Amino acid sequence: MTVIDNTHQRLLPVPAATVGPLLDRLGRPGDVLWPSPAWPPARLDRPVGVGATGGHGAIRYHVTAHRPGRLVEFTFDPRTGLTGTHTFDLLDHGDSCVLRHRLVATPTAWMRALWPAVVGPCHDAVLEHLLDNAEIAVTGTVTDPYRYPWRARLAARLESVHVSAVAVPADALALRSALPQPDLADAFAARIPPGATTDAQAWADAIFRNPPPAVTALLRLRNILVAPFGIARGDRTAFDTIIRTDRELLLGTDAGHLDFRASILVDAGDDDITVTLSTHAVARNRSGRVYLALIRLFHPPVVKAMLRRAAASRCLAPHPTTTP
The missing domain is CATH 3.30.530.20 (START domain)
Structure with missing residues (x-):
């Protein structure tokens, strides 16, 4: 060459x-x-x-x-x-x-x-x-x-975004306090090089307000399929911020069939930034239990796709942190 x-x-x-x-x-x-x-x-x-x-x-x-x-x-x-x-x-x-x-x-x-x-x-x-x-x-x-x-x-x-399943962090105190005995509990962490924002609200908006097109299509299909069973249609209010502390942002909603909470923790280390998205859900009735049984099949890949897309969008934008 x-x-x-x-x-x-x-x-x-x-x-x-x-x-x-x-x-x-x-x-x-x-x-x-x-x-x-x-x-x-x-x-x-x-x-x-x-x-x-x-x-x-x-x-x-x-x-x-x-x-x-x-x-x-x-x-x-x-x-x-x-x-x-x-x-x-x-x-x-x-x-x-x-x-x-x-x-x-x-x-x-x-x-x-x-x-x-x-x-x-x-x-x-x-x-x-x-x-x-x-x-x-x-x-x-x-x-x-x-x-x-x-x-x-x-x-x-x-190269820059690595997402993996992890245990629900012990530091997710707001999540553990809100739903201490969940029927569904999982967590996924994105590790990216230093330089991205450490603002948990910015990460919540990136994750839940701009999901991948495939996830948006799945949510629309979900709203159609659950209607005959008396389960409320999901909307943007399900991801409204409930609590914000120095260490954690808590989102979620209570519905007739289940209670749902999501926690976002951002840890900035010397070599990388870790964004951990944890979920707790509690079924309220039989419909909720059936719903959770189905959700378990799709929840991990959906959450990983949302977290990976958010991390990529935050990474690829120009964002120097200081000026000369």
């Missing part, structure tokens, strides 16, 4: 001196450019400077040139499958500046096949998301937000 020469750039309506400090925070605490949590965070073992070593995910590199506030050049570790460099630099453009990234490298071994199929589209998505982050960091908005193509969106979800 021929040499890859790939360039991404963005005109920013501020002087280079405003953007320069962002370059010098790459891979370090306070980095607002790198699009984490959509992708594994970029990390360097020391402040940006010649000799600093690090990478993101399986891609490893080290700094081989640095002009503070102007340029950072990284050279790939040969084991990455790329021989060459990728460079960020700032170009003056009157009262504005251009933030540019250029990758010039020769793919080797397995990267010859992976670059055009997977790595290249993901690289393009990472850089356009990064440029969105730069624009919002210096202007407060993004004029034309980047839209992920399907391959990059799928790769980002697989």
Whole structure:
């Protein structure tokens, strides 16, 4: 395969001196450019400077040139499958500046096949998301937000969002107090790289107000099927917030056939953020017991799909946490 020469750039309506400090925070605490949590965070073992070593995910590199506030050049570790460099630099453009990234490298071994199929589209998505982050960091908005193509969106979800079944957390005190002896109890946790919001209400809205289309279709079918049995149709009020504490957000409703509560806990660690969605339900009568028996079959995949979609939507939006 021929040499890859790939360039991404963005005109920013501020002087280079405003953007320069962002370059010098790459891979370090306070980095607002790198699009984490959509992708594994970029990390360097020391402040940006010649000799600093690090990478993101399986891609490893080290700094081989640095002009503070102007340029950072990284050279790939040969084991990455790329021989060459990728460079960020700032170009003056009157009262504005251009933030540019250029990758010039020769793919080797397995990267010859992976670059055009997977790595290249993901690289393009990472850089356009990064440029969105730069624009919002210096202007407060993004004029034309980047839209992920399907391959990059799928790769980002697989790379950054991990959902698994867990025990109902001991810290879910509001949930345990509301329905202490549930007929149905389960919990699922999404682990994502640092950088996403830790606001439980924002997560509740992302999970319950914007479910996957397939889940929306299932809920509509559910409303049709349960009507002959005297079970109330579900609506958005079932996911209204009931209690909010420092550690937990509790949602739910009481219906004629069952009582339902959902708890959201958000834990921010050094390496990731964990969002745990726990559910308790108590049947009130025979209809409720039959309903729960059916729900047990669909509840786990539905909840996991909702949690995964919410995590992906929160990850893929440009959202630097600080400004220079």
